[in-house]
Amino acid sequence: MIADNPIFSGGLGLMVFGGAVAVLRRGVKVAASTAQRRLLISLEIPSKDRAHPWFLHWMAAQSRAQSMRERGLLGKPKKEGLVDFLGLRDRSGEQRHGSSLKGGVDNPLMIASSGSLVSPVRILSHELSVETNYTPHASASKSNDEERGKASFSLVPGPGTHWFRYRGVWMRLTRERDGKMVDLTTGAPWETVTLTTLFAYAHLFPQMLDEARQLALASTEGKTVIYTSWGPEWRPFGQPRRTRELGSVVLGRGKKEAIVGDVKRFLERDRWYAERGIPYRRGYLLHGAPGSGKSSFITALAGHLDFNICLLNLSERGLTDDKLNHLLSNAPDRSILLLEDVDAAFLGRQQAAEDGYQASVTFSGLLNALDGVASGESRIIFMTTNHIEQLDPALIRPGRVDMIAELGDAEEEQVVELMMRFYRTTMREMALKRLELPHAAIEAAKPLITQAAEATDHASTEIAYKSLEAVAGLREAVEQTDAQLSQLANELGRIVAAEAQQRRAALGLGPDGRPLAASAQPASQSSPDATGASSTTDLQRALRPAPAASGGVSMAELQGLFIRFPDDPQAAAKAFVGENAWRRTPAGP
Template sequence: MLVSLEMNNKDPAYDYFLTWMAAQSSRTQAGQAPWSSLFRSSTPWMRSHQLGVQTLQEQRKNGSASVMFKLVAAPGTHLLRYNSVWMQVRRERETKAPNLMTGTPWETITVTTLSRDRGIFPQLLSEARDLAMRGQEGKLVINIPWGLEWKPFGQPRRKRPIKSVVLSEGVAEKIEADVQAFLQRRQWYADRGIPYRRGYLLHGPPGSGKSSFIQALAGALNYDICVLNLSERGLADDKLIHLLANTPERSFVLIEDIDAAFNKRVQTSADGYQSSVTFSGFLNALDGVASGEERIIFMTTNHPEVLDPALIRPGRVDLSVLIDDASPKQVRSLFERFYGKDDVAESAGGVVGKERSETKEWDRIPEAILRQLANEIELAVEEEAKAGRRISMAALQGLLIRSNAHEAVRDIGTLFVSRAPTS
């Protein structure tokens, strides 16, 4: 007798199993794939030519795009040998009755084997789950909209230590403490009938570290990031409300350059394309009747003065924080992190320290010389600031990456630009 196991694309096991199948299909006879030791069978499972491709595309506001491809088993019948048990895997797609919410077709995977071997199913599913989860363990997952759903974009990224993002004194601690307090007050919000959501606005000049800090904070809290581009073609009010109401658990929603999203309350992209998202629709998605709860939104802007007061009122933006150009103390701190003790590298498992030790010009310099050079670079920034000239953290980091300590002090003057202080 035969026994069959069915999975549909509404269940997480469906994606786990597809990921596992893709890993199986990429194995070689020599077992060169890094996950080959997970499997006990000695030969690749799939001989079929029925392959499909999943394309993940991220469209940016400047018109550029990033595209990722993933090969998976296409609809059809495949044979699988797992732990000496032969199975038939059939993937079916129903195109005549798509999911009305997402517009995607319903799909099922049916795995069939002998009834005596039914005990292999829990083992296979556990291995598929572990493989899918192992790729994300200790890493940051970036999600983007895919229809009406959130899908991971690219491979999970290594988390960035929060100490590696140097902000003005007390700024990082203020934001992190506020997020931590919010996460610990779920019942407090419920008892008072307050929607459990929080909004943050990080504003400041370009290259000051706004997005970098959000990424590092998400990693520190074991959160993922859902990147929402309001200029995306096909995005309308109803789709936006659905996406914000159905964000994955333990995720930040990140909306960058919110000042560029709406021009006279009509959202227009750089190439003139006018989105279907309206300003009122966006506000309703943030805190309207149909908006979701248990959500943390981060918005960034270079020009807070142009934002509509309706957008940044309390309840939509609960905490607004300036992330400014580099102060003299910031410059000194980043300088010492680059050329002094590798405390950030040690907290990240020593990876950065190993890379630096392999390059002679990156060897740490004596403490006395480090202090002297740090004093010089801090004084240089102070003098330029008095003349109204400032330096971004991004420009400073670029200089430190390509220079040794002495060269950085020598060339720091080439990076300053005239810019009025941000209030």
């Protein structure tokens, strides 16, 4: 009988056992998969998402804080019980504030604006990457490697699987990179970050991303981020820059106040625009000779408003009308769009460059991007040009350009203000040293001098002078120094004005820096035609704005002069006179 055959019965038993094991194995997989779907939840953060750099910054800050805690720089970590270690206690409602630090140590998890800390975590990882932070020395003359700068190294989680507890809940962090795709902006491979935790704690994901956003934005607080276009999107260019004080840019009388006031009124009237059905956007055109402060003013304005700058080059390779419209409509929040030298972008657009390349952006495409049907709203656009007379009137009509401001050569009042701003604090500190006061009194008086130097009108100046009376003899010394510097600044202002007249006369320009009337078209060419109307050419010429004043002394030239003599205004004035006299001296045989 087959049933009595031991070989058959043994084989049948093995077959049944193997089948049972296979079924059990499949059942375990199905059960595990079902349990994972039911109990776990995952969040994917691709590198193209805006939250990806925020999370990487958060992760790097956590790694730096972890390293500092291990060295005792951030204090001892709080002891946790078994329940906390197992992640069975949700601490998402806890509020954290700045902890005590050792002197001179900045907590990388601190949000300066609110004074709070993001939730600290300890990342468990065996696959690390290095992140190097290098701070160059302020002096470029240092030759010793140790004196050239300071470098710090943070070991951050690299590609692979890592574990950490966020607010008492265990999470798995997975970084996966695609070696076949590369981010052209950074050269790094495209990657995906995946976070996994229990389904019951899914509400922690938005909290973590919000913390990452706040921490990343705090790192650029008080700084200006410059964006440039990379394909169809905006990417930060370099490191965030220190904001420039608006008062450091000296413009003609009332010009700075007019532009700043107009921008602020625009930012406050979004509802006013909506109620009247007007597109909420505003355009500005700054024109003037090179070195008149156009770009410097826009940079300072962005810092004053806590805005960033989106720099767009209309001649960039690969930029098309569609991409231009997309970029102008999708600029980062609180950003100023800057189109520099718009006159050069289309000046020879019909002629290809020497290498055969020709820009793809058309003039009509730019006009449609500025105020077409598909153009974006909630934006501020600044355009700059050195030659406004070469711009097409269609580009600068109201609706595309709402305010035009000329920033010309240095005027006498600008020279005085710039010199006072450059040397006032320095000269006051030198006067303080001449008083031969005790060191403690000198250090106590320096903040008073700085405060007095920031006064902008007569009332605030008088209040600042009164504050100097706290130190005997300081007010008299400061007033005397200010009077001497003011006299020197007024004298230099007159010298600069006279030099500008000589330069313009040599160039055949009028006293105002514009072409003389003699260079205008002859009367025969501008006379009416047979119908009594002026020619189309004359009408177009009349509609074009007049060129900016030029041929004089630029603000950039004066600023460079003062930088060369940072502590001696008299030497700066003498150098200006001597160098310009030498330029006019005829060359020898």
